[in-house]
Amino acid sequence: MEKEMYTFSDKGGESVTLRPEATSSIVRAYIEHKLYAWDPEVRLYFIGPMFRYERPQKGRLRQFHQINAEVFGVAHPMVDAEVMGILIHLLRSLGLQGYRLEINSLGCPRCRPPFRERLRSYLEEHLRELCPDCRRRAERNPLRVFDCKVEGCQEVILQAPLLEGFLCEECRAHFGEVKNYLEDLGIPYEVNPRMVRGLDY
Ligand SMILES: [Zn+2]
Ligand SMILES: [Zn+2]
Structure with missing residues (x-):
């Protein structure tokens, strides 16, 4: 993944990485906001633009939309x-x-x-x-x-x-x-x- 990350330095010299996918953010939100206490079985969805610095291919651009469906608490x-x-x-x-x-x-x-x-x-x-x-x-x-x-x-x-x-x-x-x-x-x-x-x- 590292080499696919869309990373650049901004004008202030800070290293910035655009999000490559949403799952890790959703998991972080789930833990940080203790959603497991809200309901033992949580279903979440997410739609948004993601960025990867890959070689652009047919139908595959560096900015694309991802739709996530995540279920927590049930195996x-x-x-x-x-x-x-x-x-x-x-x-x-x-x-x-x-x-x-x-x-x-x-x-x-x-x-x-x-x-x-x-x-x-x-x-x-x-x-x-x-x-x-x-x-x-x-x-x-x-x-x-x-x-x-x-x-x-x-x-x-x-x-x-x-x-x-x-x-x-x-x-x-x-x-x-x-x-x-x-x-x-x-x-x-x-x-x-x-x-x-x-x-x-
Ligand atoms: Zn190989
Ligand atoms: Zn096994």
Whole structure:
């Protein structure tokens, strides 16, 4: 993320960064204003401009709007399906076509560390095939390598171990339930075991 941050010095020489996304601000507001005391189950949404210093691509500018839906206080798989349902409802009501919903499970603090270790040692063996960014990520945040668009890294990733095989029983059951709810809601999806979106904080 650091290199995607929209950071510059203002006229007074202060370093300024424009917000890259809203989730962290929402979480901060939730904690700071003790919203958990207000209601054990909180649903929040947020719409606003965000900024990332990325290479502009077709349909992707450095300023873009993000719509967030966040649910706090419930870990039920139904909530995951609910949030995805909101997105699909939005896309449908805008009349958009040609999109697809890809899902994956990122596991939990119990099953992710053993996977991360396994992935790290796999990446160590392939360090020379990775781009300089991924060589750094391999040590610090190996899951981020899945996100890399560089061809050599993509080839390494194709053979990499997947979190799927490391999910604990609870995560496996949770993910299964999410899929069931999506099916109940009539929402088509594809499981993409290599989709690991995450920001480097
Ligand atoms: Zn787990
Ligand atoms: Zn890479």
